[in-house]
Amino acid sequence: MxxxxxxxxxxxxxxxxxxxxxxxxxxxxxxxxxxxxxxxxxxxxxxxxxxxxxxxxxxxxxxxxxxxxxxxxxxxxxxxxxxxxxxxxxxxxxxxxxxxxxxxxxxxxxxxxxxxxxxxxxxxxxxKRAKELENLEKFQTTLPLLEHNFLYSLIVDNKNFTITEEYKKLLNIDKLGGYLVAIDINSKDSNSISPSIYYSMRDLLKYKYKCLIGPLVLNRILILINSEPNSSTTDIGNYIIKNLSVLYSSISFKIGIGSYKPLEKIFISYEESLIALRSLSNSNESICHINNIENISVYSSDYPKDVEKKLIEFCTLGETDESLKYFNELFNWIQKNFNNNLMKAKTTLIELLVVLHKSLIDSNINIFYNNEYINSILELQNLNELELWFRDKISSSCVEIRKGHRKNISKIIINAKKYISDNYSLDITLDEIAKEACVSPHYFSRLFKEETGENFIDYLTRVRINKAKDLMQNSNISIKEICYKIGYNDPNYFSRLFKKVQKVSPTDYLKSIMIK
CATH class of the missing domain: 3.40.50.2300 (Response regulator)
Structure with missing residues (x-):
């Protein structure tokens, strides 16, 4: 109007x-x-x-x-x-x-x-305005996911760290470093730890700080404050607790804060924030900065990060034997270092659980751990029980992950076949159909061959030739017209393909139909 x-x-x-x-x-x-x-x-x-x-x-x-x-x-x-x-x-x-x-x-x-x-x-x-608003809405929906992935890459996959100018603009990053804040959310009623806390935290922090906010995983949120080296970190904990406690009176917060690091070494600040957080486990205090912990060296730990990375990699693939192999190496380290401290062993494995959970989410695998698992870990009485519990969960999870992979593969091929069936008359390419399936052309080509027993081109050719035969039997159009209708521009090429598949030329095939 x-x-x-x-x-x-x-x-x-x-x-x-x-x-x-x-x-x-x-x-x-x-x-x-x-x-x-x-x-x-x-x-x-x-x-x-x-x-x-x-x-x-x-x-x-x-x-x-x-x-x-x-x-x-x-x-x-x-x-x-x-x-x-x-x-x-x-x-x-x-x-x-x-x-x-x-x-x-x-x-x-x-x-x-x-x-x-x-x-x-x-x-x-x-x-134009409606399109701009639609794009803005899509961007605002996608932005948290971009933040999650970027923050995760800084913490877990820092060897491959890169930051482009486009990422800086998208994520509003204009400083070369910052510090990590780890927030544990605790409630007597586990159901009260809802996703709404994440959005409240996001609104609260984005209003005052330039920051990236990770997802709510189990009961923890990670925040990267993008700042200058000499910026103060003393007020952020008080700011969070003061404001969130008003909104969520039945929930308590523990906040660990790491030191300033360049972005490419922010994983060190992450480890510091976890150390600061652990120091609060038996304390009435709610906030701890790594600088307030005496006689601790972040670099003294020989925690096998490379082993952890391998464990996550193979678990994500659903490889049970390899996953358990690297878990055994990791658990041997835990036994050696925390044999007399069951709580530290549990804390280390809970943190592994969080990282593994995040990795699986990023791989579109949503079958892993929940808050009940944390409670189960806390109830275990010794290291043997702890080891058995984790081995069992890794094994059963790998089985489910493999099933999920198989379902996902089947769905990709089913959708690809439908796409070919609906669009055989167009100039379909392998790259195009791989893009529709959201996988790489090389991966799609391999999957298609494994699932159907024939390569993509042979399958497409067979679909088109079958359609050509159907048109010959049920219509009066010429062979040349049929050629164009099924996606070929060259009648001679079509004739050669038809003869290769049917062992007879299109003309002879048409004659045989007319005789019958």
Missing amino acids: YRLLMVDDEKIVIDSISFIIKNNFPNIIYESARSGKEAIEKASYFRPDIVLMDIRMPGLNGIDTIKELKVNFSETMFIVISAYEQFEFAKEALTLGVIDYILKPMNKNTLIASIEKAINKITKERE
């Missing part, structure tokens, strides 16, 4: 324009004004999309009225009507962005064409 305001001091002109609009533009609602002053008053509540403005009126003339209206209605389209073909009027009207200049007496078709021109411009602007 469009709103149009007619401004002219002659009633007969208003009546004529009203009649034309009523009979030609059912999608326009209209108002009229007999002076510039009245036009400004009516526009304040009518908010016109189009204004038909007479130049010569008593009091405020048309040009001055347009100037006043443009202040508050910059997107309104103006069409000037004048009984005078004066160059100066036309020139000034054009400088104001007027889209048309119509001379009185008005021609009906000229007026209709001018209004249609204005409607087309408005429609295009509305579509």
Whole structure:
């Protein structure tokens, strides 16, 4: 729907324009004004999309009225009507962005064409704005996922760390470093730890800090504060607890804060934040900065990160034997270092659980651990129970992951076959269908061969030839037309393919059908 305001001091002109609009533009609602002053008053509540403005009126003339209206209605389209073909009027009207200049007496078709021109411009602007809003909404939906992946790559896969200018703009990163904040969320009622906490945390922190916020995994959220080396970190913990405690009175928070590090070494700040967090486990305090912990060296630990990485890699692939092999190596290290400290062993494995859970989520595998698993770990009585519990969960998870991979592969091939069936008449390429399946061409080609027993081109050819045979049997169109209908542009090439598959030329095949 469009709103149009007619401004002219002659009633007969208003009546004529009203009649034309009523009979030609059912999608326009209209108002009229007999002076510039009245036009400004009516526009304040009518908010016109189009204004038909007479130049010569008593009091405020048309040009001055347009100037006043443009202040508050910059997107309104103006069409000037004048009984005078004066160059100066036309020139000034054009400088104001007027889209048309119509001379009185008005021609009906000229007026209709001018209004249609204005409607087309408005429609295009509305579509453009709607597209911009749609893109903005998509971006706002995607942005948390980009943050999660980027933060995860800094912490877990830091050897492959890169940051492009595009990423800096997307994530609003303008500093070369920062510090990690790890927040544990605790509640007597585990159901009260809901996703809403993540969004509350996000709104709260984005308002005050330049930061990246990781997802809520189990009961922990990681935050990267993007800052200068000498920036203060003393207030962030108090700020979070003060504001979130008001929203979630039944929940308590423990906050560990690492030291400033360059982005490529932010994983060290992450490890520090976890150490600070662990120091609060038997304390009434809620906040700890790594600098407040005495006699601790972050670099003294020989924790086998490479073994952990291998464990995660093979578990994500669903490889049970390899996963257990690297878990055994990792657990041997835990036994050696924490043989007399069961809680430290549990904490280390819980942190492994979080990293593994995040890795599986990033790989679109959503069958892994939950809050009940954490409770189960805390109830275990010794290292033997701890080892057996983890071995069992890794083994059963690998089985489920393999099943998930198989289902996913089958779904990809089913969708690919449907796509070929629906689009065989088009110029389908392997790259195109791999893109539809959201996998690489090389991976798709291998999967297709494994699942169907034939390569992509042979399968597509068979579908097309079968369709050609069907057309020969059930239509009267020529072989040449059939060639074009099934996706080939060269009849000679089609004939060669047909003979290769059917051991007979299309012409001979057609003759055999006619004989029957």
